[in-house]
Amino acid sequence: MGRVTTSQPRLLLIDGHSMAFRAFYALPAENFSTSGGQHTNAVYGFLSMLANILTEEKPDFVAVAFDVGRKTFRTEVFPEYKAQREAAPEEFRGQVELIREVLETLGITTLSRDNFEADDIVATLSTQAGADYETFLVTGDRDYLQLVDDSTTVLYPMRGVSKLHRFTPEAVEEKYGLSPEQYPDFAALRGDPSDNLPSVPKVGEKTATKWIAQYGSLDGLIEHAEEIKGVAGQNFRDRIEQVKLNRQLTQMVTDMDLEVGPADLGFKVAVSSEVAARFDELEFGTNLRERVLNAVPHDAAAEAAAAEEAPDVSVTVVDTPLAEWLEDKEHVAVFVQGDGTPGAGDAAALALVDSSFEGLQIELADLDAADDAALAAWLESDAPKYLHEAKAAWHMLSGRGIELQGIAHDTALAAYLLRPGQRTYALTDVYQRHLQKSLGAATEQLSLLDDNQLVEQAGAIMELAAELTSQLQEIDSFELYTDLELPLVSILARMEAAGIAVDRDVLETQRDAFIEQVNEQERAARELAGDDSLNLNSPKQLQAVLFETFDMPKTKKTKTGYSTAAKEIEQLAATHPHPFLDHLLAHREYQKMKTTLEGLIKTIQPDGRIHTTFNQTVTSTGRLSSTEPNLQNIPVRTEAGRQIRSAFVVGEGYETLITADYSQIEMRVMAHLSADPGLIEAYREGEDLHNYVGSKVFDVPVDEVTPELRRRVKAMSYGLVYGLSAYGLSQQLGIPAREAKEIMESYFERFGGVKRYLDEVVVQARKDGYTSTVFGRRRYLPELNSDNRVARENAERAALNAPIQGTAADIIKVAMIRVDKALEGMASRVLLQVHDELVVEVAPGETEKVQSILEREMDKAIELTVPLEVSVGEGKNWDAAAH
DNA sequence: CGTGTAACGTA
DNA sequence: CGTACGTTACACGA
Numbered sequence: 001m002g003r004v005t006t007s008q009p010r011l012l013l014i015d016g017h018s019m020a021f022r023a024f025y026a027l028p029a030e031n032f033s034t035s036g037g038q039h040t041n042a043v044y045g046f047l048s049m050l051a052n053i054l055t056e057e058k059p060d061f062v063a064v065a066f067d068v069g070r071k072t073f074r075t076e077v078f079p080e081y082k083a084q085r086e087a088a089p090e091e092f093r094g095q096v097e098l099i100r101e102v103l104e105t106l107g108i109t110t111l112s113r114d115n116f117e118a119d120d121i122v123a124t125l126s127t128q129a130g131a132d133y134e135t136f137l138v139t140g141d142r143d144y145l146q147l148v149d150d151s152t153t154v155l156y157p158m159r160g161v162s163k164l165h166r167f168t169p170e171a172v173e174e175k176y177g178l179s180p181e182q183y184p185d186f187a188a189l190r191g192d193p194s195d196n197l198p199s200v201p202k203v204g205e206k207t208a209t210k211w212i213a214q215y216g217s218l219d220g221l222i223e224h225a226e227e228i229k230g231v232a233g234q235n236f237r238d239r240i241e242q243v244k245l246n247r248q249l250t251q252m253v254t255d256m257d258l259e260v261g262p263a264d265l266g267f268k269v270a271v272s273s274e275v276a277a278r279f280d281e282l283e284f285g286t287n288l289r290e291r292v293l294n295a296v297p298h299d300a301a302a303e304a305a306a307a308e309e310a311p312d313v314s315v316t317v318v319d320t321p322l323a324e325w326l327e328d329k330e331h332v333a334v335f336v337q338g339d340g341t342p343g344a345g346d347a348a349a350l351a352l353v354d355s356s357f358e359g360l361q362i363e364l365a366d367l368d369a370a371d372d373a374a375l376a377a378w379l380e381s382d383a384p385k386y387l388h389e390a391k392a393a394w395h396m397l398s399g400r401g402i403e404l405q406g407i408a409h410d411t412a413l414a415a416y417l418l419r420p421g422q423r424t425y426a427l428t429d430v431y432q433r434h435l436q437k438s439l440g441a442a443t444e445q446l447s448l449l450d451d452n453q454l455v456e457q458a459g460a461i462m463e464l465a466a467e468l469t470s471q472l473q474e475i476d477s478f479e480l481y482t483d484l485e486l487p488l489v490s491i492l493a494r495m496e497a498a499g500i501a502v503d504r505d506v507l508e509t510q511r512d513a514f515i516e517q518v519n520e521q522e523r524a525a526r527e528l529a530g531d532d533s534l535n536l537n538s539p540k541q542l543q544a545v546l547f548e549t550f551d552m553p554k555t556k557k558t559k560t561g562y563s564t565a566a567k568e569i570e571q572l573a574a575t576h577p578h579p580f581l582d583h584l585l586a587h588r589e590y591q592k593m594k595t596t597l598e599g600l601i602k603t604i605q606p607d608g609r610i611h612t613t614f615n616q617t618v619t620s621t622g623r624l625s626s627t628e629p630n631l632q633n634i635p636v637r638t639e640a641g642r643q644i645r646s647a648f649v650v651g652e653g654y655e656t657l658i659t660a661d662y663s664q665i666e667m668r669v670m671a672h673l674s675a676d677p678g679l680i681e682a683y684r685e686g687e688d689l690h691n692y693v694g695s696k697v698f699d700v701p702v703d704e705v706t707p708e709l710r711r712r713v714k715a716m717s718y719g720l721v722y723g724l725s726a727y728g729l730s731q732q733l734g735i736p737a738r739e740a741k742e743i744m745e746s747y748f749e750r751f752g753g754v755k756r757y758l759d760e761v762v763v764q765a766r767k768d769g770y771t772s773t774v775f776g777r778r779r780y781l782p783e784l785n786s787d788n789r790v791a792r793e794n795a796e797r798a799a800l801n802a803p804i805q806g807t808a809a810d811i812i813k814v815a816m817i818r819v820d821k822a823l824e825g826m827a828s829r830v831l832l833q834v835h836d837e838l839v840v841e842v843a844p845g846e847t848e849k850v851q852s853i854l855e856r857e858m859d860k861a862i863e864l865t866v867p868l869e870v871s872v873g874e875g876k877n878w879d880a881a882a883h
Numbered sequence: 884c885g886t887g888t889a890a891c892g893t894a
Numbered sequence: 895c896g897t898a899c900g901t902t903a904c905a906c907g908a
């Protein structure tokens with residue numbers, strides 16, 4: 001609007017490093033980083049700026065130039081050139097490479113050349129463009145002002161990167177009192193601390209401007225050097241050679257031999273799915289992605305234009321009677337709306353869409369008896385149904401007395417297997433992620449519902465089912481999906497619906513006891529601190545008491561001060577005993593127990609049972625997670641903790657609880673994956689693993705492995721599964737780093753297969769971009785190739801752990817399916833899964849049978865090179881059933 | 884009121 | 895400077 005359009009093509013040249021750096025300092029690094037620790041603030045800021053400029057300037061040709069390293073022809077002439085610059089901050093590392101990758105994905109040319117700076121590339125291209133192009137140079141480096149002319153404008157960031165100042169010849173003149181050609185003369189004379197170019201004493205910006213203006217150029221000034229009076233004049237005469245060198249360095253190279261010219265810098269058409277994948281990797285939202293994508297030519301542009309007229313999902317709503325419509329449908333996408341709370345769900349409305357995208361939308365309250373019965377019968381039949389988050393739908397329908405069967409697709413699960421570790425798998429997000437189309441979320445309130453809103457959701461599920469199926473097949477994960485994750489959906493739904501019985505009285509009695517204890521510890525601690533309103537839960541207040549009132553030695557630093565974690569307090573108590581510390585630690589434990597108990601009591605439903613939700617799409621490794629409440633972290637290690645466990649009891653009509661767990665499953669998976677002969681032998685011989693490993697590592701007979709040695713070996717064995725370092729081991733064991741290193745070396749010497757495996761896993765993952773479990777479950781770890789050391793090492797440890805933890809997760813999922821099948825026809829039922837443990841509620845008379853089913857089916861879940869070991873316990877409550 | 888951090892429970 | 899989670903409470907900024 002308002003811009004004079006010329007017939008000339010528009011050329012945009014960006015100094016990539018310069019602008020990345022500006023972006024880096026414009027946005028706080030700590031607010032932009034991926035879950036793996038790679039900072040992305042410069043990437044984000046750069047792309048945001050790029051989107052703005054592209055939209056504003058609408059260039060026909062674009063290139064972004066980058067420096068290659070520090071060494072250039074300039075440093076050869078003048079080794080001090082830019083030598084004072086410190087290494088870029090750690091947080092900046094890797095971001096330039098990420099920017100280049102995104103630019104390439106966007107179809108924008110990037111250029112760099114050994115021995116030259118980005119300046120020279122830009123200067124050469126802009127010179128080649130001459131008057132034939134309207135050229136825009138984007139940079140935070142004022143040396144570029146020498147390139148400004150009638151057809152070349154420099155866009156220079158003023159504050160942050162959002163406001164760009166336009167330097168035309170007039171603007172340069174106005175700001176510096178010099179012409180663009182005079183600018184490099186001025187810069188050479190003034191010197192430049194940022195490039196480490198020396199200045200002339202007594203000659204600053206003012207004098208430099210005056211002299212250059214007076215004599216027209218540096219050459220003119222040098223010719224008349226003898227005329228200049230005063231100390232400044234003498235200083236200049238003394239340093240003419242340095243100034244000449246400055247001028248030489250400031251001069252940009254305008255005649256590089258580049259393999260491309262301005263006309264070669266057109267956009268390549270960006271593939272929006274690839275752009276989406278890049279942005280997902282960087283964990284950027286869809287907002288920036290849309291802005292950037294819309295600023296460049298891309299494949300979905302045509303679709304998007306069409307989409308403005310027609311909705312993305314195109315479904316025909318019909319008014320065929322329900323029962324008739326359902327006849328001989330092969331597959332149907334189902335979208336259910338309602339409340340998916342386990343044990344308390346309800347369905348309000350649903351939509352059905354068939355494979356020809358013909359659909360119905362039904363409010364359940366409106367159905368007549370015949371249709372109601374037909375619908376229920378169909379939902380409970382084996383007829384294949386495609387859903388998104390089928391477990392929630394199961395609970396909704398369960399509220400209407402319908403037990404959903406025939407779950408043939410769950411597009412949330414499919415999306416999870418394709419891209420684990422995403423923050424959300426909501427239908428609209430998955431739709432956007434995998435089909436690059438947008439879908440409005442359905443209104444939750446029934447009264448506000450459009451006539452076809454639910455049908456659109458079901459249509460999206462139908463579309464996604466086809467797309468995700470082929471994507472899963474491409475990565476050989478379709479069987480994992482159909483044979484493992486999908487069958488688990490209804491098993492988990494039934495577990496959640498069953499819930500686990502608790503003894504409310506026991507929980508409340510325990511809670512009251514802990515309240516007493518908490519109050520007592522709090523009173524004592526407040527008295528000692530001399531502050532009767534001290535909040536022991538406030539790290540801030542605690543720091544004040546510990547390090548100011550009591551003046552104790554400082555603990556480990558945290559972001560907000562000094563740590564008040566139990567571990568640190570314990571250390572403090574060991575070196576500086578103080579009753580306040582004892583009360584504090586006691587308070588911590590009781591307080592934790594108290595809140596755990598209060599949380600649990602709140603979640604008891606009217607049936608006297610707690611119904612957790614198992615999430616199947618949360619973890620990046622393949623484990624389940626448990627929420628509302630989390631029943632996978634109920635205390636067990638302390639006596640007080642076991643008391644809480646004892647409140648989880650066998651329900652009415654049932655006889656007992658059985659728990660069955662895999663012993664050392666991750667170590668066994670490690671033995672299998674590493675194929676280490678030593679570990680395999682230990683398990684095959686049925687040795688106590690840690691004693692066996694201890695005897696090898698410390699070179700003593702098995703029966704001479706002391707408890708202390710065993711403890712160290714155990715810590716190390718488990719640590720290795722997590723990517724433990726020698727330093728970490730020394731910290732955990734409280735031994736010198738040297739000693740820890742020796743133990744690890746000795747371990748790797750005796751168990752070379754483990755060492756080889758762990759190294760290999762990272763190498764392979766770096767090459768592939770992902771790790772795989774025995775069952776083919778992938779975890780993508782792009783940050784293995786990050787330049788950011790912290791991010792990269794985090795990813796390496798994740799790569800070590802993912803195949804092991806993930807395979808163990810796969811195994812127990814297989815076991816759950818087998819156990820569920822074996823329990824068919826019996827009244828006993830699985831209630832909980834805690835990663836390597838199943839909790840079963842046993843009906844009268846079925847104890848022995850259930851026990852043998854668990855032992856058999858869990859054992860047969862997979863055949864590894866080492867045996868699995870399942871241990872089973874039985875009792876009236878969860879604690880008593882432990883073993 | 885929502886968001887981030889510290890702390891701490893589990894496998 | 896050991897992986898994977900969820901919940902609680904506090905502190906802070908909109």
